[in-house]
Amino acid sequence: MDPVIFLDRDNTLIANDGDLGDPARVQLLDGVPEGLRRLREAGYRLVVVTNQGGVARGRYGEEDVDRVHREIAGLVDQAAGRRGLIDRFYYCPYHPEATLPEYRREHPWRKPQPGMLLQAARDLGLDLPASWMIGDQPRDIAAGRAAGCRTVLIGGVSPSPDAVPTAVAADFGEAVEIVLATGRPGRAGRVETSDLATLRRAVEDLAEAVGRRDSGTTRGLGVGLLMLAILPFVAGLLQAGDTAAVMPWFGATIVLLLASIATMLAGRR
Numbered sequence: 001m002d003p004v005i006f007l008d009r010d011n012t013l014i015a016n017d018g019d020l021g022d023p024a025r026v027q028l029l030d031g032v033p034e035g036l037r038r039l040r041e042a043g044y045r046l047v048v049v050t051n052q053g054g055v056a057r058g059r060y061g062e063e064d065v066d067r068v069h070r071e072i073a074g075l076v077d078q079a080a081g082r083r084g085l086i087d088r089f090y091y092c093p094y095h096p097e098a099t100l101p102e103y104r105r106e107h108p109w110r111k112p113q114p115g116m117l118l119q120a121a122r123d124l125g126l127d128l129p130a131s132w133m134i135g136d137q138p139r140d141i142a143a144g145r146a147a148g149c150r151t152v153l154i155g156g157v158s159p160s161p162d163a164v165p166t167a168v169a170a171d172f173g174e175a176v177e178i179v180l181a182t183g184r185p186g187r188a189g190r191v192e193t194s195d196l197a198t199l200r201r202a203v204e205d206l207a208e209a210v211g212r213r214d215s216g217t218t219r220g221l222g223v224g225l226l227m228l229a230i231l232p233f234v235a236g237l238l239q240a241g242d243t244a245a246v247m248p249w250f251g252a253t254i255v256l257l258l259a260s261i262a263t264m265l266a267g268r269r
């Protein structure tokens with residue numbers, strides 16, 4: 001299963017101050033092709049998920065949405081210098097207050113609901129907990145969270161208390177930096193493994209250093225501790241009959257015996 005970056009379209013990838021159904025008006029935002037290329041090279045698939053209420057309002061048709069998406073894909077590929085950078089586009093043409101009756105309904109694909117993200121996960125076999133949603137509206141963050149992804153809110157909109165993003169970024173380029181720096185759970189796991197390996201090497205180095213010590217001296221120390229253990233043992237014997245007074249002396253004897261045995265075993269290396 002692949003991790004994915006879910007991408008809002010309008011004012012995340014392209015500038016759009018109103019209903020945009022004309023491919024000639026598509027304008028990529030700064031840093032978008034480069035950012036997408038870097039995310040792809042880091043192993044993420046790229047899927048656009050966009051509400052297109054303009055269809056429901058009769059401002060443009062679904063075929064115009066498809067033309068705009070082909071234009072975006074072409075511009076991104078051209079600028080990034082490779083083909084097929086964006087894997088797929090999903091859009092929701094429905095709206096509960098649509099002008100056109102055939103589009104007038106609430107729909108599980110309409111953000112803040114996560115329907116498009118979940119459909120993409122089924123279609124493409126995506127690893128949602130290892131994935132991210134980047135968008136400029138609280139509804140993008142809500143959809144990403146509902147799908148189990150981490151999220152970055154860009155563009156200076158205040159986060160909604162109902163949908164707190166994982167991170168906030170000034171623009172798309174900064175969001176890419178955050179995703180690449182934070183990485184995927186799998187990567188974090190590898191870092192942890194590497195930290196454990198460092199710890200194991202340190203323990204091995206210490207054991208080797210102990211092993212290099214003069215074993216004669218170590219054995220001498222063990223014998224010394226054994227002799228020392230006789231003192232509290234004798235003190236305990238002298239108080240035989242008073243159980244409460246005996247116990248601390250015998251306890252000390254056992255501790256010294258164990259220390260002696262451990263030291264002599266270390267000296268055998």
Ligand SMILES: [Mg+2]
Nearest residue numbers: 008010011136
């Ligand atoms: Mg947007």
